[in-house]
Amino acid sequence: MKPCAFQFYTPQTLEDALEALWEFTEEGLSVKVLAGGQSLMPVLNMRLATPDVLIDLNGLENVLNFIIPDNDHVRVGALTRHYQLEASPLISRHVPIITEAERLIGHVAIRSRGTIGGSLAHADPSAELPLVASLLNASVTLRSKIETRTIPAAEFFLAYLMTSLEPTEILTEVTIPTLPGRSGQSIQEFALRHGDFAIAVAGAQVTVDENSCVANARLALGGVGPTPLDMSAGLELLIGTQPQLEDIGRLVKAICQDLEPDGDIHADSAYRKDLAETLSTRALATALQKSRNK
Numbered sequence: 313m314k315p316c317a318f319q320f321y322t323p324q325t326l327e328d329a330l331e332a333l334w335e336f337t338e339e340g341l342s343v344k345v346l347a348g349g350q351s352l353m354p355v356l357n358m359r360l361a362t363p364d365v366l367i368d369l370n371g372l373e374n375v376l377n378f379i380i381p382d383n384d385h386v387r388v389g390a391l392t393r394h395y396q397l398e399a400s401p402l403i404s405r406h407v408p409i410i411t412e413a414e415r416l417i418g419h420v421a422i423r424s425r426g427t428i429g430g431s432l433a434h435a436d437p438s439a440e441l442p443l444v445a446s447l448l449n450a451s452v453t454l455r456s457k458i459e460t461r462t463i464p465a466a467e468f469f470l471a472y473l474m475t476s477l478e479p480t481e482i483l484t485e486v487t488i489p490t491l492p493g494r495s496g497q498s499i500q501e502f503a504l505r506h507g508d509f510a511i512a513v514a515g516a517q518v519t520v521d522e523n524s525c526v527a528n529a530r531l532a533l534g535g536v537g538p539t540p541l542d543m544s545a546g547l548e549l550l551i552g553t554q555p556q557l558e559d560i561g562r563l564v565k566a567i568c569q570d571l572e573p574d575g576d577i578h579a580d581s582a583y584r585k586d587l588a589e590t591l592s593t594r595a596l597a598t599a600l601q602k603s604r605n606k
């Protein structure tokens with residue numbers, strides 16, 4: 313199928329894009345912004361969305377495409393492409409889980425166009441970058457013509473494909489905490505074929521103290537709920553210990569016991585829950601192993 317007819321607007325400055333988004337929305341038109349188009353174009357072609365206006369952000373590369381270290385954070389512009397994150401030495405040094413995550417996203421062609429901003433704004437609960445943003449407590453900056461606000465990932469992802477972006481807002485930047493010392497990160501997923509969206513995905517970050525005992529542990533899950541799920545509560549039991557794989561497995565089973573993922577044609581609920589437990593155990597054990605090698 314082909315998309316419905318729409319007006320196509322190609323701003324060359326962020327101010328112009330925000331002004332246009334504001335004005336068209338005020339006029340009562342439905343507006344979508346276009347980044348890499350890797351999720352939006354299929355949605356338009358299938359007529360699951362029929363916007364009156366498309367605002368193309370690709371003329372704003374000079375202001376929305378960047379990777380900048382900032383003390384214990386990395387700031388990433390919304391229009392930064394997946395392949396740039398995948399290839400960035402700065403990202404692999406300071407947020408290595410993103411390098412790992414990017415290799416799991418689609419295929420080269422998709423990663424060469426798709427952007428971090430589009431991935432977060434699309435908010436697929438099986439997608440890797442929303443999971444990483446939730447795991448690391450990243451924050452997103454949302455701008456409209458009249459306001460700029462920065463909110464944590466936990467307040468951004470509201471439901472399946474739904475975020476707290478207002479119709480007049482553009483996601484401009486993601487601020488991601490860097491890997492602390494003596495820490496490791498891991499992302500583990502199961503997909504039917506390489507490049508497919510994950511059926512379930514787990515991300516973990518573990519920090520150890522000078523005696524190699526766990527000082528902090530975080531866990532997030534994707535594909536088993538309407539948003540990425542922060543599963544870190546309960547991991548405090550690991551603190552001060554040197555857990556073995558079986559200890560992690562037992563704790564993860566307890567943490568995941570209330571999960572009730574929806575089933576679909578790819579995997580039923582029980583299978584997704586099983587995957588969540590296995591992938592969580594694997595992610596935590598791998599992150600712990602890496603933290604001890606630091």
Ligand SMILES: Cc1cc2nc3c(=O)[nH]c(=O)nc-3n(C[C@H](O)[C@H](O)[C@H](O)COP(=O)(O)OP(=O)(O)OC[C@H]3O[C@@H](n4cnc5c(N)ncnc54)[C@H](O)[C@@H]3O)c2cc1C
Binds near residue numbers: 349352369509
């Ligand atoms: C075959 C295939 C396989 C894929 N596999 C995976 C996978 O395994 N994992 C994965 O995570 N993704 C996968 N993707 C999706 C890919 O990662 C997309 O790049 C991403 O989901 C959307 O990014 P985009 O820049 O292309 O956004 P677009 O498609 O341009 O936009 C997506 C949505 O976000 C909105 N949007 C975009 N940018 C902004 C912004 N700055 N501010 C506000 N709203 C914005 C748009 O209006 C639209 O609603 C796959 C895609 C395809 C086609």
